[in-house]
Amino acid sequence: DAGVIQSPRHEVTEMGQEVTLRCKPISGHNSLFWYRQTMMRGLELLIYFNNNVPIDDSGMPEDRFSAKMPNASFSTLKIQPSEPRDSAVYFCASSQPNTGELFFGEGSRLTVL
Amino acid sequence: AQTVTQSQPEMSVQEAETVTLSCTYDTSENNYYLFWYKQPPSRQMILVIRQEAYKQQNATENRFSVNFQKAAKSFSLKISDSQLGDTAMYFCAFYGTYKYIFGTGTRLKVLA
Numbered sequence: 699d700a701g702v703i704q705s706p707r708h709e710v711t712e713m714g715q716e717v718t719l720r721c722k723p724i725s726g727h728n729s730l731f732w733y734r735q736t737m738m739r740g741l742e743l744l745i746y747f748n749n750n751v752p753i754d755d756s757g758m759p760e761d762r763f764s765a766k767m768p769n770a771s772f773s774t775l776k777i778q779p780s781e782p783r784d785s786a787v788y789f790c791a792s793s794q795p796n797t798g799e800l801f802f803g804e805g806s807r808l809t810v811l
Numbered sequence: 812a813q814t815v816t817q818s819q820p821e822m823s824v825q826e827a828e829t830v831t832l833s834c835t836y837d838t839s840e841n842n843y844y845l846f847w848y849k850q851p852p853s854r855q856m857i858l859v860i861r862q863e864a865y866k867q868q869n870a871t872e873n874r875f876s877v878n879f880q881k882a883a884k885s886f887s888l889k890i891s892d893s894q895l896g897d898t899a900m901y902f903c904a905f906y907g908t909y910k911y912i913f914g915t916g917t918r919l920k921v922l923a
Binding site: 798800 | 844846848854855856857858861902904906910911912913914915916
């Protein structure tokens with residue numbers, strides 16, 4: 699298996715622009731997580747899906763952030779409008795039922811100017 | 812609410828020596844998992860070791876072992892025979908009912 703695939707690896711955009719990050723989880727994994735990593739806050743859980751259904755989105759910073767999982771093999775995290783404080787590395791991770799082990803993608807580094 | 816605390820922001824160790832990274836957590840759950848993940852400069856997060864809370868025996872993976880003290884809610888990672896490739900950020904993580912929480916990390920540097 700190719701592992702968790704994220705795109706883009708790097709994105710530089712200007713404040714106010716829409717940003718869409720994409721994730722393809724490992725086939726057969728039924729849980730998907732979006733994390734944000736910054737120096738100041740470390741790894742923050744943004745949202746967690748189980749069987750394509752959002753279970754916990756309490757970590758989503760504000761209404762500018764939205765996440766979808768239309769099917770078991772694809773998820774998006776959208777920021778609209780983006781702000782400089784959104785600059786971070788965004789990780790997607792998936793896991794199998796009941797094992798707890800997270801398999802991470804390589805992350806998407808977002809820079810908002 | 813569950814919390815995970817790593818009190819050592821940075822550590823260093825000489826190559827071939829042993830180092831222990833600390834982690835404490837707080838939860839009211841009885842069944843959960845604990846993990847150590849490694850993030851090298853490449854930024855890829857990699858699982859190092861996992862421990863099921865219902866197992867009394869400490870997990871071991873080659874040079875990596877844990878000291879799991881359930882009553883004390885402590886979960887430390889011991890790295891034996893440290894290698895230069897062990898240089899990385901190490902994150903302790905708790906997985907309970909629909910919650911996956913990471914500590915703030917310990918930056919470990921292995922010195923030649």
